[in-house]
Amino acid sequence: MYDNILIPTDGSDTANVAVDHAVDLAAKYGARLHALYVVDIDAVNFGLGTEQVDRIKQGNFGEMTELQDKAESATGAVVSAAEEHDIEVHEEVRVGTPHDVIAGYADNNDIDLVVMGSHGRSGVRRALLGSVTERVLRSTHVPVLVVDEHEAE
Numbered sequence: 001m002y003d004n005i006l007i008p009t010d011g012s013d014t015a016n017v018a019v020d021h022a023v024d025l026a027a028k029y030g031a032r033l034h035a036l037y038v039v040d041i042d043a044v045n046f047g048l049g050t051e052q053v054d055r056i057k058q059g060n061f062g063e064m065t066e067l068q069d070k071a072e073s074a075t076g077a078v079v080s081a082a083e084e085h086d087i088e089v090h091e092e093v094r095v096g097t098p099h100d101v102i103a104g105y106a107d108n109n110d111i112d113l114v115v116m117g118s119h120g121r122s123g124v125r126r127a128l129l130g131s132v133t134e135r136v137l138r139s140t141h142v143p144v145l146v147v148d149e150h151e152a153e
Ligand code: ATP
Pocket: 007, 008, 009, 010, 012, 014, 015, 018, 036, 037, 038, 039, 040, 098, 115, 116, 117, 118, 119, 120, 121, 122, 123, 124, 129, 130, 131, 132, 133, 134
């Protein structure tokens, strides 16, 4: 049933609780984990030029080390969580609009389950679901397991 599990992560505490669920499921099902961090191209005050975007797409962050650190620590947390289990983890960093990239990745990589947090890094807690999660739910037919932020407390 579950051979390829996608865990989109922004490195937040809530996403990391979702990581624990994804790792447990992957261990039980013998599934491969795909850890995906999306560099949000539309983020306010982000201001990347097309040249920089092209470089990041090729995995070259250049002087943007802070961005690279964020991405690597987010997907790296999945690798660490999976370490003691015999799970294959594929780390992926992409540039774009998070929910589009996540839904597109799910559709094009034989993903049969997405596991993600109810909230992320923004710290805004007024909505039931973060906007990325809400939009992913609307954008894909792949089953999505949403792990509530309160489990992080
Ligand atoms: P908002 O971004 O709407 O202000 P939020 O940050 O609280 O709200 P979301 O961004 O929707 O909530 O985050 C919910 C989940 O979506 C996270 O736990 C994570 O699993 C995933 N996610 C969010 N942003 C990204 C990203 N840039 N790359 C990969 N996954 C992400």
